[in-house]
Amino acid sequence: MSSWFTKRAPQGGASVVSRKGYSISREAASEQQQEELSSRRSSSGDAKSPLSPPRSPRVDISNSSSSASTHGSVLPRFHQQVVGSSVRKGGRGKRLVLGLLRWLLLACAGCVTALAVLLLFRGAQSGLQAWMAREGGAGSKQVFDVSNKQLLSFSVCNSMAEQRLAIVSGTILAFELGRVVMLPDLLVDGAEGPDRGRTMPFAQMYDADHFISALAEKGMEVVDPHRAFPKELFTPSYIPEVADPVEELALKHRTTKHLHVECPLHRLPRVYYTGANSRIMWAVLDALQPSKDLAQHVKVMLKELNRQTHHSAYSFLHLPINADWLKACSATVNSTAKNNCRGNVESIDLVLLNFNVPVTEPLYVSADWAKVSPEAAEMAMKKLQVYKVYTSKDFKPQLSGEVEVNALVEYHVAMSAHMFLGNALHPFSAVSIVHRRHRNQWASYYNGGHMPLVDLMPLDQLAWVFTSSSETPHLDYLVRAMVRSALQHRTLRPFCIFSGPTSSPIAQWLAAQGVTLITHTFSWADDLWAMAEPLAAQNERVSPIFGSKAALVDDYMRLELPLIEVLNQHVYVLFTESDVFFHKRIMLSMFSRPDLPELVGMTPDSDVSQGVDGSFMIANLLAMRDSYSELKAFVLSSKDGGLFASQGVGAAGALHAFAQGPSKRAMLSQHFAAKPFQDIDPIAFVVHFKGPKPHNYMDFFRTDRCEPEAYGNACEEGLTRSLCPYIQKWHMLLDDSEDEVGLNLWYACLALYAPHLRGLSRHRLAQH
Template identity: 30%
Template sequence: MAKRLNRAAVLPVLIDDGLQRTDTNVLASDTNQVPFSDMYDVEHFRRTMAAAGVRILLPDEAPDPNNYQDVHLGRIRGHLLDELRNVYGSVRDLAVDCPLFKIPAREFVPEDESLAWAALDGMKPNKEAEELINQIVRAIGNFTQKADPGLQGQTGVEAAAARRSLASDQAAAATGAPLPGDFDYIHLRIENDWIEHCKRWESIRDGVVRDNCYRHTDEVDVELGMFGFMKNIPLYVASYWDDVAPERKDKMLGRLLAAGYRVVTSADVFPVQRPEDVLNGLVDVLSDKGREYRAMIEYFLGMRSNRFIGNSVSTFAALGLMERRHRGKWAAYYNGGNIPLASVLPLLHRLPWVFTYNSWSPAYDYMLKGAVRSAQVTRSYVPYCIFMGNSSTFIHQWLVRNNVTIIRHEPKWRSQLLAVAGKAQNNVHHSHLYKTPDTLVSTFQRVDLPVVPVLDQYTYVLYTDADVYFRRPMVLDDFVITYNAGVFVANLPAMRRNYDAFIAMMLDNDNGLYYPHYGPADQGVLNKFYERDLRARMLSQIFNAKPYNSFDPHAVIVHFHGPKPHEYINFLQNGQCEFKNLCEKGFMTSLCKYAPEWVRYVSDEPIAIRLADSCALLENPMVKRLRGGGRRALAAAREVQAVEPEGGPVLAP
C-alpha cells in the first residue's frame, strides 16, 4: 500500500499474544504489544524495504498520533487502493487497520510480487532471537544423540566429521549466519483455540468448500508416511502446547512415537522449560516472552529444517510453506484440500505444473516453447518437465535456460510395459503414441507422478500435455479437482495410495496397451482405474478448450488436441488431415480466434507466422465478401498456401 500510494510506512507494534477464542480480532493494547525490534532486526528490515522502494519510519520518527486520519479498510467498497488514492490523497497522514484479508486479490499487480518477497526477506530475527534459534537447532541434534544409542561410539572418521560440523556451526554462529538443521518439522494444529476456529470456519456458508481445517490430523502419522518422512532423523513437532488438551497431546505424540518417529518438542529443547539441558543459562531469554515470540522462533526453526509440513488452513503454516517453496525448499501440508492463503496472496503461491517431453520429437518443440512462455507470463505456475532422452539437445537446454525443473525419471515398470506392448503397432490407428517403444514409455510417464521424488511435497499438481497454452492466471481454488484428456489436476497422496493397484491394472493388458471402452495408452488406463471418480468430476472445458470447438472467451487453458498448428498448415497446403474433419472444423470454429494469442508466445517460429497469416486472410473482410466466407474463404486460404514456397514470404491481409 505504501509503495502504490507513494507514502512512507510506519513500523507497527506487534502483538505478543494473538490467542483467539472467538471471531473477535485481537488488537494491540497496553498489555500485549511489543516493539518490532523485540523480535526482528529493524535496520535489516529498513534496508531491505528501502532497496525495494519503500521508506520505513520508526515509531519515534512518525508524526504525532493525533495527526492521523483513521481509515477502516473493511468499510471500503469497490477498488480499495483507488479509493485511498482518490479520496484520501490530500490527507497527509493516514492510520489504517491491518490490510491482510482486506485488499482483494484482484488488486495485486505483478510488480507486487517482488515487494512481498522483499518484506519477507526483511523479516530477519534480531540478534538475540537468531542466537536462540541456532542453539535450539544444536539442541535438537544433541537431544537425539542422547536418545539414540546407535549414534554413540563414532569411528575416528565420523568423530572428525562431527568436529568439522561443530566447528562450522560455531563459525556460522559467530558471523550471525543461520545454522542448517538436520531434522524434519511438522507444525501440528491441535490447540484448543484451533479446534474452536475450525468449527467456526467450516460453518461459514459462502459457497467455498471448507472441509479441511482438521482433516487427517488424527492420523497425521499416516500422512507423514505418504509424504516420505524419514524415521532416522529428528522430527520436531511444533504446537502451542500450553493450549493443547493433555489427552490430545498424549494421543498425537503417542501415535508418532509408535510409528517410529524420533519426536522432539519445545519441551525438550526450549530453555524456558528445560534449564538443566544444554541451553542452561538462557532461561531469561524466554521467561518474559509471549506466545507470538515463541511462534516466531518455531517459524524460523521450520525454515531451517530438511522437510516442513503443516496445516494449510493455518496462516502460519501456509506462509511457511510458500516461503520455503519460493526458496527452493521442500514443503507440504497434511490436511488435503486447498491453501486458503493462496487466494488472498495469489502472487506468493504458484501451482506446480508438470508435463512430459523427450529429445526425439523436435517437430513439436515449438509447441512446448509456447506452453512454457505462456505459463511464465501468467506467473501462476512452477514448471516441471519429466524428460526422457539426450540432455545435449536444443530443447533440453532451452528448458533449463527458461527455469524449468528437469526431472530424470526411469520408470521401474519400463521393461514390463514393453513386454506387454507386443500388439502396440496394431493400435496406431487409435493414437500415434503407439508408433515406437520410446514414445509409448514417454507417454506413460505421467502415471508415475505420485512416486517422482521431486514432486512428493505436493498435494495437487496440474498435468498437461505439451501442446497447450495458458490464457490467464489461475489458482487451485479455480478447479473442482478433476480430470480430462491431456489436462488434469492430480491428487498425489491419493494416487500414491493406489499406485501399486494401478500399475497392476496397467500391465494386465492383452490388447497392446489399448484399453477397450476406455481409450488408448495411459489415458485409457487412467479412465479405467479412476472411472467412478472421473465420471463425477469431469474437468470444465475452460481448462481444456480445443480449437475445433466453439470459442470460449473465458478459457484458461487451450489444448491443441488432435491437429497441431503445423498440421493445420499442411491441411491448407494439401487438403489432407490425419484427424478426419478436425482440421477443417478448427478453421471453421475457433482456431483463428485463439491463434493470435498463441502466436505471441512463438512469434519466432515460422509455423506460427504462417498460421497467423492464414487466419488473417480468412478473417479479412474483403476475402469474406468476395468468397462468401466459411468454406469458400477457407478454400482461398488453401489456394494461397498451395502456391507459397516453404519458408518463403508470408502474406499480409
C-alpha cells in the same frame, strides 16, 4: 632552465604563475587571488576571515638568484629565505624535499580537521539516537530526514503469521503511495487471546535495524520508532472496498501529510503483489528476523535439535489440534473445506511415512499445548511414537507466556528444519510453507486440499508438469507457445520431464524460461512395450502414441509422477500434454474439495463414451504413491495393448479405468480442454489441439488432406468451427523469427474469413 609547471617570464619583468600554469604580472596575480578566494568562499563556505592575508603566489625562480631577490617583496619572509637559500646553494634536491615536507604538513593538518569533524558528527548522531530512544522506545541506528516526506503508519491484526503478512501489505501500500513506512506495534496475543489489545514495540519482537537496512536496499525508507511522531500528526483512514483501493487512497489523500490506515491484511488486490512488487514482498518476509533476545532463544533450540543427529538435521510438524482453533476454522472456512480442518490427523503417522519424513531425525512438534486436551495430546504422541519427538516443553528456558512471541520463535525453528509439514488452513503453516518453498526448502501439508492463503496473495504456485523431448524438434513450437502462455499468468511453477541431452536447443530454451528440467528414466519401459507391441500397429490407427516405444513411454510417463523426488513436497500437481495452451489463469482453488479427486481428475472426452481426455489432469501424488504398485500391475495386465479404448487412450484411459468410483476420480469441466474442432468455448481456460496440430491444419490448407488417417475430418471441422478464434490468441505466443507456423496459420484464417476471398479454394487461401 624552465621547470615543467611554469612558463618562462619576460626578462626584466615581475612574473608569477597562475593556477593554469601561465606567467602573469604581479598586480594581475594579486587581483586574481582575491577573486578566486571570494569564489571559493561563496561556493564552498570557506570559514577563513576576510582579513586573512591571501595565499602567496608562486614565483618563477627558474632564471637566477637575482630574480628571487628582486621580487622577494611578493613573498613572506620565511619563503624568501627558503627560496634564496635554495637558489644560492643551487640545491635542486633540497628544494624538492622542502616542497614535499610542506605539502605533507598541509595534508596532515587536513586529516586532523576531517577527523575532528567526523567525531563531532558521530557525537551529534549518537545524541539524536538517544533522544529518539527516550522519546519512542527502542530505536533504529538509521536516521532519515522525513521532514519533507509523507509517512504511512498502519496497524496489524490477528496471529503472528498474519501480522507478518499485514506488514507485507502495509509496506507495498506505502511503496505504491510513495510514502515512508512507519513500523507498527505488534499484537502480543493475536486474535484468539483475551488481551488482544495488548501490544509491544516492533523492535522487541524483530530486529528493527536489520529490517530497515534490508528494505533500504530495495529503495524503501522505513522509520522506527514511530512514537517520535505523535499520533495527532496522522490522518486516520481506511482501505476502501473498491476495485483499486490504492488508487482511491492516492486520490483522496494526495495532499495529506501523514496517513494512518487500519490493518491492511488481505485488503489489496492480488495484482499489487506481482511484478516488481513481488521483490518487496519477499524482501519484507526475509527481513523480519527475530530480535537479539529471541534470536538467542532460537539458537539454543537449534543447537539441541541438531545435536541429536550426526548430520545436524531435524523435521518440523505443525499440528494445530486445540479445540478452539478447530472450532474457529470450521466457522470461517467455506463449506467445501470445513471438514478439512483436521484432515488426516488420525493417520498422521502414515502421512509422514508417505512423505518420507526420516524416522532417524528428531521431530519437533508444534502446537498450542496449553490449549490441547490431554486426550488429543496423548493420541498425537501415540501416533508419532516411531519418532524422537520434541516440543517447546523440552527446552530451557521455557518460552514466554505471550502466544505470538512463542509463535515467532517456533517460526524460525521451522525455517531451519530439514522438512516441514503443517496444516494448509492454519496461517502459521501456510506462511511457513510458502516462505520455505520460496527459499527452495522442502515444505508441505498433511490435510490435503489447497491453501486459501494463495487465493488472497500470490505466495505460491501450483506445480505444473509436462513432457518434452529433443527427438521431436518439429513440435518444439507447441512447447514454446504452451510455456509462454503459462508464464504470463504467474500461477504455475513449471517442471518438464525431459528426454534427451540438456544441451539441445529446446532444453536450453526451457531452462532460460525458468522451467525445472527433470531427468527421469521410466522404470518399467521394457515391460510396457512388451505388453503393447503385439497390438501396436492396430492401435496406431487410433492414436500415434503407439507408433514407437519412445512415444508410448512418453505418454505413460505421468504414472511415474509420485516417484519424482523434486515433486515429493507437492500434494497436488497439474499435468498437461504438450499440445495445449493456457487461455486463462489456473489455480488449485478452482478444484477445492470436495471436487478435488482422491486420485486423479480429468476432463470428459466427447469422442469416447464414458471416456476422458488426458491432456489436462489434476493428480493427487499422495494417493498415487500409495497405489503405485497396484496401478503398474493393472496396466501390464491390459488385454488391448494398453489402449483402454473404452475409458480413453493410453495412460489417461488406464488411470480412469483404475480409479473406479467417484471418490477416486473426478470429471473436471470441459472448459479445461476446449478443442478447435468443437464449437467455440467463450470461457475456455485451456485449449487442446487434440488430433490435428497447427502444422497439420496448414498442410490441410495446402493439400486438402488431413493426415494421418486417424484424424478423420477433424481438420475440416476445426476450420468451420473454432480453430481460427483460438489461433488469433495462440499465434501471438510465438516468435515469428523462430516459428512460422503460427503466423502462416493466422494469415490463412484471415484469408478464410475475408469476404472477398471466400470463393477461393483452400489451396489458394494458403497462398495468400
